[in-house]
Amino acid sequence: MKMFSVSHKTVFVVDHCPYMAESSRQQVECDILTKSRGQGVIPLAPISKSLWTCAVECSMEYCRILYDVYPAGKLVNYIVSDSEFHSLNTWRQEEQSTHELMSALAAVGPPNPQEDPECCSILHGLVAAVESLCSITEYQHESRTTLMETAERVANRGRIICLTNAKSDTHVRMLEDCVQETIQEQNKLAAGSDRLMPIQQCELVLVHVYPQGDDTLVSDRSKKEISSVLISEVHSVRAGRHLASKLNMLVQHHFDLASTTITNIPMKEEQHANTSANYDVELLHHRDAHIEFIKSGDLHMAGSTSRDSGLKETVTLKWCTPRTNSVGMDNNELHYCTGAFRMSPVDVNSRPSSCLTNFLLNGRSVLLEQPRKSGSKVISHMLSSHGGEIFLHVLNSTRSTLEDPPSISEGCGGRVTDYRITDFGEFMRENRLTPFPESSSRDSAGKTPSERAKAQLERHTRYWPMIISQTTIFNMQAVVPLANLIVKESLTEEDVLTCQKTVYNLVDMERKNDPLPISTVGSRGKGPKRDEQYRIMWNELETLVKTHVNTSERHQRVLECISACRSKPAEEEDRKKRGRKREDKEDKAEKNGKDEEKSWQDSDRLKWAQDKEDQTESEIIKDSPDSPEPLNKKPRLTEEVQVPEKSKGPVSLLSMWTSRITTANSRKHQEFAGRITSVNNKAELYQNLKDENGMDTHENGKATR
């Protein structure tokens, strides 16, 4: 259904004139005496509803169904007419609820039979209804403002449902003419206003309500075009249940609804709790839930039957008792669902209906089966509630075009057996989503929550080896605290301390010569020696932390800590490493061919691709055997960097990095106390370490012994 179809706006105009106080003459026995108490008691005389009561409760039922199926975007304006009109609500979404309307109706009360019938007329209400249709809804307003120049595409259509007691067919003609004239007048007015819109199409549904036992003075008439704008139809209905079923049909017709009857619902008997009988419950929902039946012309085959009203059909579906008894179990299955539609029970407070809805509201789902005379059983629908709303899900019951696909293990990467499945599962849990209220939608950087979620994924995957044999640090329990913290957007002092502790712990392990979980896959013999293992581990740890070094000064400090704690002076280490790594890689290349090489490069590229600004630098310091030693190239920032003691040999990776970062950072903060007090630009860092661990000190990132 289009957003601004005739059904976007519905005006109820209900007659509140004295004659509506007349009895409907449908009697209700509300005093049911049980046998044991019946003796000697005079039962209460049956009571009967007035025409007004019938009209109000049936129109409320119409609204109840409408609001259940369309909680937003389908609006009702309820108008009561006597000597003047009373509008009980507006088009605003907040005023769209049966509770709101009932409260307003209570204030109006039943019609006053003593009022002068001459002053009262339904016409007041009809005129007000046309005016109301001209006034713009918040949806139309929003659509028009977002569309700007194509705003004229927003249509203004609506429907008037008038419940009245007309005197004759001529009287009905008079009402139609009045609506037609008012539309013309109002459209002229609306053309010149911002808050009003001319009516392009209006459907008038006149329902003549008369007491039981009377002969009708008004004849039914199907849809007739009064003018290019106005289409009118007339229904002549007896008050009471006839009116109720008429309005039930109208709401289905007006809002594209269809009916499904759930059959075979087992339910405990009220009197005998240990026996159960089967019940049926009828539901209304958008007719697209039956689209498969409608298209295939299967409506009758699917067990559809005509109901007492004889006009509308219902599709019967059979209840399938859920397999498991525990709540939640049956929710962990992902069904192939092609549609989900809100529903409303026809008989909302009957016992079978409320049993069914309560069962669903408690979190259970029910599969529904097409009753077939023969053949296998076909599950075609499912009832399930989400947040207190029950949906009829349409399940696909035909053959899938995706059957028998190649298994994922036969495709790319399918032969690899040591994926970090559990670790990635953990990663997914950490990156689960949660809703945020729209008020707090954007953070200081103007990012929506979902953009922040993506940013978090980016941070968490800067260094994320996919297979166990590609990583050492992620196989070590000891690294976990640091690995979990370093990916955070901001670190607290405490976090930094935890990271540092992790590093000291690793240093400790190295000193004790603890074995590391280095993969021996792809290497000859027993694998690398212990000190080589630690070197690989430290390198990997550095790689991880370096990808986050630009996040904050505290992240930077974690890197500094690692660099400071590594057992070997960086420069010497670096040179050795390059030599060895080249050998390593040659071995690997022989074994795994070009792909391996490629993935190495890829992962290198990945590490550095984060910061485009830094790309030139990253080229220089790229730790790859294919790139030449970047000795001759000067860093871009040379003029600001104090190149440390060039004479002592080539600039090390660490010193370049540190000086670059130092420069960058020095622009952002006050000068460190240490540097201010330094002599010749040299200050002793990590003096505490020296005291505690007997480690070497480093100056400006360059080792001195």
Place this chain on the structure above:
Amino acid sequence: MPTVVLMDASLSMTRPVSLEGSEDFQRKNLAVHGLTMLFEHMATNYKLEFTALVAFSSLWELMVPFTRDYNTLQETLNNLEDFDKTCLEAALQGVSNVMQQEWGSGCPCQVVLVTDGSLGIGRGSLRHSLQTLKQRRDDKKFPLPFPFPSKLFIMCIANAEELQETDAMDNLEQLISLNEGDGQIFTMEGPLCLKSVQSMFGKLIDQAYSPFHAVLHCGNLSSDVQVFPRPEPMILDEEVDPIPKAVQTDLEIVGFIEIGDIASPPVISRHLVLPIAVNKEVDEVGTGNTDDVDEESSANQMAGKSPNFCVLLHGSLKVEGMVALVQLGPEWYGMLYSQADSKKKSNLMMSLFEPGPDPLPWLGKIAQLGPTSDAAENPYGEDDSKSPFPLQPKTKRSYAQNVTVWIKASGLQTDVQKILRNARKLPEKTQTFYKELNRLRKAALAFGFWELLKGVAELLERECTMLPDSAHPDAAFQLSHAAQQLRLASTGDSQQAAFDHNITPMLTDFSSGGDRM
């Protein structure tokens, strides 16, 4: 998206194509040549497509039911016999039946009609069908538009000029518009020869059968993938603000959600996500796959051995019972999950949600979903015992809020009986008694049903007189108090008739004193 090839096997297809210096070709040979090219393309680049072959003349026959076995299709095509005149309407009805029997009426389908453009004469001709379009009874409706979403491609073994000489082109165009504009007419350019038929089918392949390649991203992790079947572009909101939507070639994961939380959401289509090797040459249409089969298979083996993100993702989604929410374009989302078929083979699958900012009411706006680490406390609880989903709607539905409906007499009777039952158990049931009484009072006031208020007041007074001697004295006080209040409400104008006013229990010495004792 299954394909039905509808092949014209009428006699006119055997008309020779006059060409100097070449062998004698019939139009049928050209058609077979074109289809062979299509089948070869599909066998290499689109192997998961199901294709059926229907031949037609005055009758139609399903030559090959839906299959992925392109050899069978090819063989049957090669051995196709010639029949009598063209009768397209019956053949299209046949396609409709074949499709619905196999796939139901919701599955989108592509129909490739191959014809020479001579569309029959007299009864059963397309011209006749189209002329009588409006004089049909319900059971004899023209098969177009098909009940399922479809694209109709008409491959004419004729050139445009030839078709325009007769009304064939007009008729075919009318056919496309009958199918709600979904489809296209292809004609041959230049002389009718193998080369031009190749170029015509080449265009069809480019338009309808080129594989959809994309890159799946999860932060810095990524994988090249083929999405099968191709996600088709669509148009959102056709009335007010038509926005064409197409799936982007960068699929970005936003985050992860438990299967229980996403709760079998409605989807518009499902697609396999197959990781592919980054070797670009393999993707080229119909080339380079003849000589080095060995090399290709070894390349495949190699690709099998290098880690791929899709495999990792699939494994973890399966183990954890989760889905990945993936962004397909501006305000369009889908989900990735592990799908196992009956043979226990499983695969990475992607389902597309309805385009729009909030496709699922129980998740809310997708742009408002953020990382749990941003929340003040973990919404899933420290021990994973909670979930922030589903989102609660602002207002409750009628079935969740104990509404009062008296349309059927039984509804009213039940409510009155409930009050009387509780009235007999006063003072123990004081709270429930007044709760039910107030519910009835509110509804009666709203419906202007004052007579009911008086009636129930009368009933309560009667109950009062019928109290047994053993009854608690409070019961009589409460009953007459309630009855009096109802009568007051039924007079309308007083403050007692206000909708939001509630009748409260009468404060008696018994109730407070009784409690203490």
